[in-house]
Amino acid sequence: MRIEWKGVMPAVTTKFTQDDKLDLDMFGVNINAQLEAGVNGIILGGTLGEASTLTDDEKRILVETTVDLVKGSVPVIINIAEQTTKGAIEAAHRAKKHGADGLMVLPPMRYKSTDRETVTYYSEVAKNTDLPIMVYNNPVDYGIEVTHDMFEELLKFDNIQAVKDSTRDISNITRFRSRFGSRLNVFTGVDTLGMESVVMGADGWVAGLVCAFPAETVAVYELAKAGRIQEALAIYRWFLPILELDISPQLVQNIKLAEVTTGIGTEQVRAPRLPLQGEERKRVLQILESGLKSRPQLPDYKVLI
Template identity: 65%
Template sequence: MKWQGVFPAVTTKFTPHDELDLEAFKSNLEAQLEAGVSGIVLGGTLGEASTLEAEEKYALVRAAAGYVTGKVPVVINVAEQTTKAAIEAAQKAADNGASGLMMLPPMRYKADDKETVEFYKATAKSTELPIMIYNNPVDYKILVTLDMFESLAECENICAVKESTRDITNITRMINRFGDRFTILSGVDTLAMESIVMGAKGWVAGLVCAFPAETVAIYNLIQVGRIEEAREIYRWFMPLLELDIHPKLVQYIKLAEQETGLGTENVRAPRLTLAGDERAHVLQIIHAALANRPQLPDYKDLQA
């Protein structure tokens, strides 16, 4: 498995009756594959993981794995409160067809450095699936430090990091210390181009759910050194990308999916669909972007 390229953190599609909408889910996957993404990430923050029942998560894994049929890897997020539950989640992910895991540190309890490392190690040793550490201290209050990565390096299947510290210099520090031992993927849409230029090999993206072609085009253009072309698309994209760093990113991005014909705005309570001035404001951003959507170059077959 290569942790490289654009990995959409896809939304979970719901019917108006609050059931999984697997047809809408597969339709969005089709658009992602057509745009040229390199993998699929399920059950993250954007996937409303905290509201999903365990069986719903694995139904999504089975549906995604069955639909992509090996074209790209399917990664499921592991966000558990106990080590025992994380090990069980890793096993069930493998049983249901996942290609890899994205792992958050322990939920709710703010584990110290040693506890966090042991949580990751125990889970890694229980599975053969490759693991991407989700390093997001801003939202989840635990920073995986370079010293912690030094200890985690003994687990061969811990091989990537979703870099969401919001500190671009952390990419250079990781590379200076570990070389290519851990593959770095950008986890923040508004810092993605900067992160890739500084050495990130991939992008776990949010707005790709609604704008897959533009996202992959930026990534591919950077790979072949066509920086100015990538930058122009990125500048157009920025007002949309900023929707990904708001507490209501799920509602915002689902509304964008609806406006681009790639989903609906159905969310699971306690989230509610947008209304009033807030909805009008987000629609204004989306419609302004659609009115000025850039003409993309032939980006799919670019060779570095």
């Protein structure tokens, strides 16, 4: 499937049972909720997907299950977060074999690579797969920035097509757009900059709280993209206290708890993560319950998709 890099693409959580197995039933419930809301793709095995805790076989199961669920309606993209170039290339080969349509690729894990090493890493992955690639640029959390000069070198590979920008610098979207035009599709990866990024010209939004609130997230994107700013803003202002749960070291636990409150997920995480407890759990639940009490009536945003 050719990927049209635009719109809302949820970085979905991985659902687990109480005995630490994949919960494919609840996973399916959530994927179907995303499709019903009108998302443009499904991204597996990202930070929210607890990628570092998944086995290769679990990743295979998630890809194959998602491909079966979406039935070609949207692309299925899997994140690659490997320590070695060889491991990343092997992961890309497995992704294609299992039916993925594209890749989201982080720089090397653990080792803080230099600019030259980072460019070489991405180049080797791109040369060894024909799957389209989104570069995941998150220097805040992962310590390596893929700069505009580095993209100048990387874009000689036709299959490097998009960037998920999580620098938290809203002006970076304008810099990408000014320098590369339509050659590079730009997504925001920060929920609390979701609407602002769309207004500034982002092609899409790799979202987190969409996992619990798919319709609201897609509505904000589609309304903002259509220039219906006041309608988008009304939803976004309601949404922002919830979206702030994404910018936390416990974002996985926060968003899984949010999925529980909206009935499309479970609270189970994989150790060493543990579910929230005590005062922090109360605080997050208070934010979610307050939001649910004032949940807005959405306009018919689907006519814009």
